[in-house]
Amino acid sequence: MTRPLVICDCDEVLLHFVGPFGDYLTAEHDLSLHLDTFALSGNIRRADGTSIEPTGFMPLLNGFFDTHMVTQTPAPGAATALAALAERCDIVILTNVDDRHSPVRTAELARHGMPYRVVCNNGPKGAPVKALMDEYGASAGAFIDDLPPHHTSVKRVAPSVYRLHMVADPRLHALIPAAPDADARIDDWFTALPALQAALGVTP
Ligand SMILES: [Mg+2]
Incomplete structure (x- = not known):
């Protein structure tokens, strides 16, 4: 059976995921993840408050998985x-x-x-x-x-x-x-x- x-x-x-990913963005890229809406790519911002371009999201996501999965x-x-x-x-x-x-x-x-x-x-x-x-x-x-x-x-x-x-x-x-x-x-x-x-x- x-x-x-x-x-x-x-x-x-x-x-x-979002906690460790946000920590990675800050530590490795001087970016911050804002949880205002659930659209991750539009909520990643530089120190000056501007959002990263949509094309920048996947490299950051893959960079996290390449080196920081152990932080999850x-x-x-x-x-x-x-x-x-x-x-x-x-x-x-x-x-x-x-x-x-x-x-x-x-x-x-x-x-x-x-x-x-x-x-x-x-x-x-x-x-x-x-x-x-x-x-x-x-x-x-x-x-x-x-x-x-x-x-x-x-x-x-x-x-x-x-x-x-x-x-x-x-x-x-x-x-x-x-x-x-x-x-x-x-x-x-x-x-x-x-x-x-x-x-x-x-x-x-
Ligand atoms: Mg999931």
Whole structure:
């Protein structure tokens, strides 16, 4: 009998992102990250208050992942919740970073008590979620991510997968409204665990 499959994002779900990314921008580039809206690229400013150009965003993001992934800290309760789920489910981390970042991401998650398979992706997550569900022949699935468009994509391509919208950093809670295409919005792992167990039919 196949097991349920949990497909979970990394940045701002399992590991904090905006805090370490902002620290990196300040320390390495003399820039600051302002959390006025959830549009990261427009909120990166120079000391004179001007925003960086949109083309400057991806090099900064990749620079962070190249050298500063080790500064990312785990969301409270994430490792414990995934460990509880792993007793009855398979776990895959589906993360939108380049393939070259996979070894460090995998090692960092393991270092924080989350020793699971990492799959790197680029773009919408519906198709890779469907592919993973097929690969595992999963009896049921759950998807956890902080970005609403990914929930829309998964709903369209793999509608039977339970979709949990989670935003780990409290400073972002008011900036990211509940994803309309998610089944639930829960921003902490302690509350999310029983909801996921119920949705996947693995209640203890
Ligand atoms: Mg994320």
